[in-house]
Amino acid sequence: MLLQIIGLVFGALIIVFVARSFYVSQPLFKEKISQAPDSAFTLAPIEQALSFARTKKGKSLLVVSMNREGLRAIDLAAATEVQGREPLDFLRALGDEKLRALTSGDATIYTWRDLDVPFDTQGGAIAAGVNFKAHAEETGLEDGPFLFPKLSTPSAWQTPVKKRTRLDYEVELCAVAIEDIAPGRSGRFGFVLCNDLTDRWALLRHINLKKPMGRTGFPEGKGGEGMLPVGAILVVPSKPDFYQQIELGLTVNHRLRQRDSAGLMIWDAPSIGQKALDLCDKDFYLYDAPIRLTECERLKKGTAILLGTPEGVAFQMPNIWMPWAYLRRGDAVMAFGTHLGVLETRVE
Numbered sequence: 001m002l003l004q005i006i007g008l009v010f011g012a013l014i015i016v017f018v019a020r021s022f023y024v025s026q027p028l029f030k031e032k033i034s035q036a037p038d039s040a041f042t043l044a045p046i047e048q049a050l051s052f053a054r055t056k057k058g059k060s061l062l063v064v065s066m067n068r069e070g071l072r073a074i075d076l077a078a079a080t081e082v083q084g085r086e087p088l089d090f091l092r093a094l095g096d097e098k099l100r101a102l103t104s105g106d107a108t109i110y111t112w113r114d115l116d117v118p119f120d121t122q123g124g125a126i127a128a129g130v131n132f133k134a135h136a137e138e139t140g141l142e143d144g145p146f147l148f149p150k151l152s153t154p155s156a157w158q159t160p161v162k163k164r165t166r167l168d169y170e171v172e173l174c175a176v177a178i179e180d181i182a183p184g185r186s187g188r189f190g191f192v193l194c195n196d197l198t199d200r201w202a203l204l205r206h207i208n209l210k211k212p213m214g215r216t217g218f219p220e221g222k223g224g225e226g227m228l229p230v231g232a233i234l235v236v237p238s239k240p241d242f243y244q245q246i247e248l249g250l251t252v253n254h255r256l257r258q259r260d261s262a263g264l265m266i267w268d269a270p271s272i273g274q275k276a277l278d279l280c281d282k283d284f285y286l287y288d289a290p291i292r293l294t295e296c297e298r299l300k301k302g303t304a305i306l307l308g309t310p311e312g313v314a315f316q317m318p319n320i321w322m323p324w325a326y327l328r329r330g331d332a333v334m335a336f337g338t339h340l341g342v343l344e345t346r347v348e
Contacts, residue, residue, distance in 0.1 A: 036336035052087035115232035123300030125150035131308025148214035151223030164199035170309035171250035175269035193231030260310035
């Protein structure tokens with residue numbers, strides 16, 4: 001009789017666990033979206049921000065208008081005497097006012113497929129975990145934001161990604177340091193759309209909960225080839241609070257999974273930059289080998305900072321056993337952001 005009771009209780013617990021796993025795996029939204037909203041293809045007002053792009057052939061562009069088909073832009077090398085490898089070289093050399101004056105000149109039409117990553121990374125990538133309160137609550141990590149190294153090279157906006165064991169998506173606003181930033185200085189940042197892809201299985205396999213959050217597991221789970229696709233538009237605002245008007249969103253196979261305001265982030269880009277410098281002498285670990293988040297003297301220009309994701313990701317601790325709850329081969333992920341265009345990531 002006792003064994004029967006134990007069996008019934010055990011069976012009931014399994015049913016509750018499985019039901020819970022399926023429940024937390026349901027998308028937050030019921031909407032289906034076949035294309036990104038118009039706001040993603042609306043150029044940021046020129047008096048508020050400059051928008052840049054770069055072609056696959058290496059042309060640095062100052063964007064003067066854009067729509068769903070492509071954009072009109074000024075070839076900066078042809079319009080100036082500056083020799084630059086990336087759009088930010090022209091911003092550093094000419095400044096905002098001279099670049100704004102160029103927008104009245106003759107522009108050329110480019111399609112979205114002409115475009116590549118709009119900036120060069122010199123200082124790697126740094127990411128903030130659970131920098132949105134709702135995302136912290138859904139993942140159970142409610143002790144506040146933390147930082148970790150994102151060991152991936154940015155890839156272009158339509159680059160496919162290879163299937164991972166438990167591949168997850170995270171639409172994010174990424175900040176890019178315009179100049180080197182010394183300790184105690186806020187610095188200036190541009191913004192680009194990102195998808196912080198994650199292999200949740202690798203993250204959990206390598207995490208050591210005895211160490212501070214972000215120091216272990218995240219380098220393995222978040223890093224690798226193709227794990228950091230970025231948008232084609234780099235927006236450099238004149239005021240640091242510009243990001244608050246940006247709405248982020250993401251769909252999987254046209255089903256809306258994430259949508260919220262970037263203004264809800266807890267730490268902004270300058271704060272994360274300084275917190276990274278504060279952690280410059282701390283060890284993070286990649287397969288037990290110590291690595292560093294950044295050098296201590298400065299945050300290098302071109303450093304990409306992933307600013308966190310809203311709620312709605314695939315991962316919930318109860319569903320880690322369910323491979324079908326995560327991205328699978330053939331899935332099409334689309335991320336979008338106000339003034340930032342789209343990211344299209346197909347899983348191979």
